[in-house]
Amino acid sequence: MFTGLIETVGTIAETVAIPRGRRLRVHAPALLDDLRRGDSVAVDGICLTVTACTADGFVVDVVAATLERTTAGEWAVGRRVNLERALTLQRRLGGHLVQGHVDGVGQARAVVPDGDALWLDVEIPAQVARVTVPQGSIALNGVSLTVQRLRDTWVRVALVPHTRRVTNLGVLKPGDRVNVEADIVGKYVARLLEPYTTRDPGSVPGY
Known part of the structure; x- marks a missing residue:
């Protein structure tokens, strides 16, 4: 579990094909003080x-299903990625609960300057839009953001100077693809309501 507050931006240093996936070496010296083999890290x-710690970062294996469902299949050496270690009970939950289970890939549609900030419009998968609400939360490349506007299958979020500086969202341009995770609360509510919203008229819940 994560918070969506990025700790540092790392760099893909090496990518190697393995059976049914890829092995990535990530340059991330800022995480070395408290990182162990077996730990979970949110990468974008x-x-x-x-799977291993190196002198300047760590190694992870990405399975084929994840490569197909996320932007990880597009990553090449030199790509900058948002990094966050798993949440501990001693840390403040400053963002929102992020599982690191990407629901789909979105695409930046517009980047609009507004003073020191930027408005970012992103086309998101329909299944994510269905459980997203205005002023609710959404994670883009692992970054916890507030939904400022929702229309059909696109959202608008604000990128304040700090977010632009400490994540890779500040360099997005129209057409760029991003990993999208819906708010876990919305997903569970939709699942709980499913028997009542999809059942045949006159049927009894639970039968």
């Missing part, structure tokens, strides 16, 4: 397990 919003 994808929860991955550290």
